[in-house]
Amino acid sequence: MGNSSSRGRSKGQQTTLTFKWSIDGFSSLLDKGEGWTYSRVFEIMGHNWYLKLNPRDKKSGGSDEYVSLSLQLASSSVKHGTVVEASFKLLIYDQSYGNHSQHQVSHSFQTASTSSGASCMISLRKLKQHPSKFIVNNSCVFGVEFIKVTTLKANTMSEILFVQKTSIFNEATTYTWDIEDFSALKKFDSPEFEVGGYRWCIGIYPSGDGNHLTLDLSMKKTNDLPDNSANLVEFTLSIKDQEAGNHRKGTGRSQFTNDARSWGWTKFISLEDFKDSSNGYLVKNKCCIEAEIAIVGSSKIE
Missing domain, CATH: 2.60.210.10 (Apoptosis, Tumor Necrosis Factor Receptor Associated Protein 2; Chain A)
Structure with missing residues (x-):
């Protein structure tokens, strides 16, 4: 299940860096119920990242189900005393018309908090509606587009x-x-x-x-x-x-x-x-x- 691809920035070009995560047999993942599935670790802009996906997420107190996508910085890229500032878009791809479901995020990744702190969510009902533009031939495509990544020295004071x-x-x-x-x-x-x-x-x-x-x-x-x-x-x-x-x-x-x-x-x-x-x-x-x-x-x- 799953395959991935990324496109880099050639010298002299300002190309957005993207990681795509295609999941084949998506219905089988839905049958497994709520819980996070993780992509492989990938390197972009000098850091190691991974996506995580919950196909049957629920908002607090609600009963409706959502597909949630979140970005995390891998522990191998978490350096003591540094903060990674990242701007990126989380995407659930519309494979028919290109009207992707997307959520732009700016987040500070630190030792104590490596999650993006925000997810791209789409109603599971909307994702599965017939004919579905998100699920094609039992395949669903997710991704992240990086806009800017900056590594800063952490400015932390403790008492x-x-x-x-x-x-x-x-x-x-x-x-x-x-x-x-x-x-x-x-x-x-x-x-x-x-x-x-x-x-x-x-x-x-x-x-x-x-x-x-x-x-x-x-x-x-x-x-x-x-x-x-x-x-x-x-x-x-x-x-x-x-x-x-x-x-x-x-x-x-x-x-x-x-x-x-x-x-x-x-x-x-x-x-x-x-x-x-x-x-x-x-x-x-x-x-x-x-x-x-x-x-x-x-x-x-x-």
């Missing part, structure tokens, strides 16, 4: 994150910032304070739309934190309700690095709610902001 159940310094540290005259506030950052050998501060300032307050936590001094490392910090920022204890809180779990030293909320609270004395956040122009900080892990880029 290992280690998380602990509790703070690496046994318990969270709480810092309270009492602002005695909010309307006269000139510096929108709190005094610096230390947690876990690092210097921190709380920031409160108008948001970009001018109708909210932004509240964030910043790591001011990274000490010996390497550029490829980060601290996983679990933190809660609160604007205290000085009347009823219904504090406005935001909790985050973020990684602080040399390049990302601040995390928080750009619209933590509306100015209207903040200044409404009945909420207890701003009382006689005084407010209280609290930060609870725990370093619960670390990460490293490899």
Whole structure:
């Protein structure tokens, strides 16, 4: 069952490279039911490939049957640290009129994913309809036309994150910032304070739309934190309700690095709610902001 052919690119010509896969006795393949059948491995554009065919495929949740065709890069052509970018057409040939069923694909073939990630599908009912232009003398022809293949160096970064159940310094540290005259506030950052050998501060300032307050936590001094490392910090920022204890809180779990030293909320609270004395956040122009900080892990880029 099956025969194959390919046509190459002669020197100086820009000819599309094609692999054709003719399957004789196609009805016998259909009788074998659902499952993938693989072509031989063929070489085109310096890489080894193969086609795979499922003659009785089904879409998720459906009962209709389809003939599916997919391209894969052979493992012998998967090189560590490289990506093969390919543009190609998957084809089911119309042997009578040339109106082929085709699907154009662009895909990145990598070590972890060598499948095209897309299939050319045609309804089995359409394929078999009488008189069939796809099945002639019990033979069906499939193929792939390569448009462009480029091999690139993989640009991959990986991170290992280690998380602990509790703070690496046994318990969270709480810092309270009492602002005695909010309307006269000139510096929108709190005094610096230390947690876990690092210097921190709380920031409160108008948001970009001018109708909210932004509240964030910043790591001011990274000490010996390497550029490829980060601290996983679990933190809660609160604007205290000085009347009823219904504090406005935001909790985050973020990684602080040399390049990302601040995390928080750009619209933590509306100015209207903040200044409404009945909420207890701003009382006689005084407010209280609290930060609870725990370093619960670390990460490293490899």
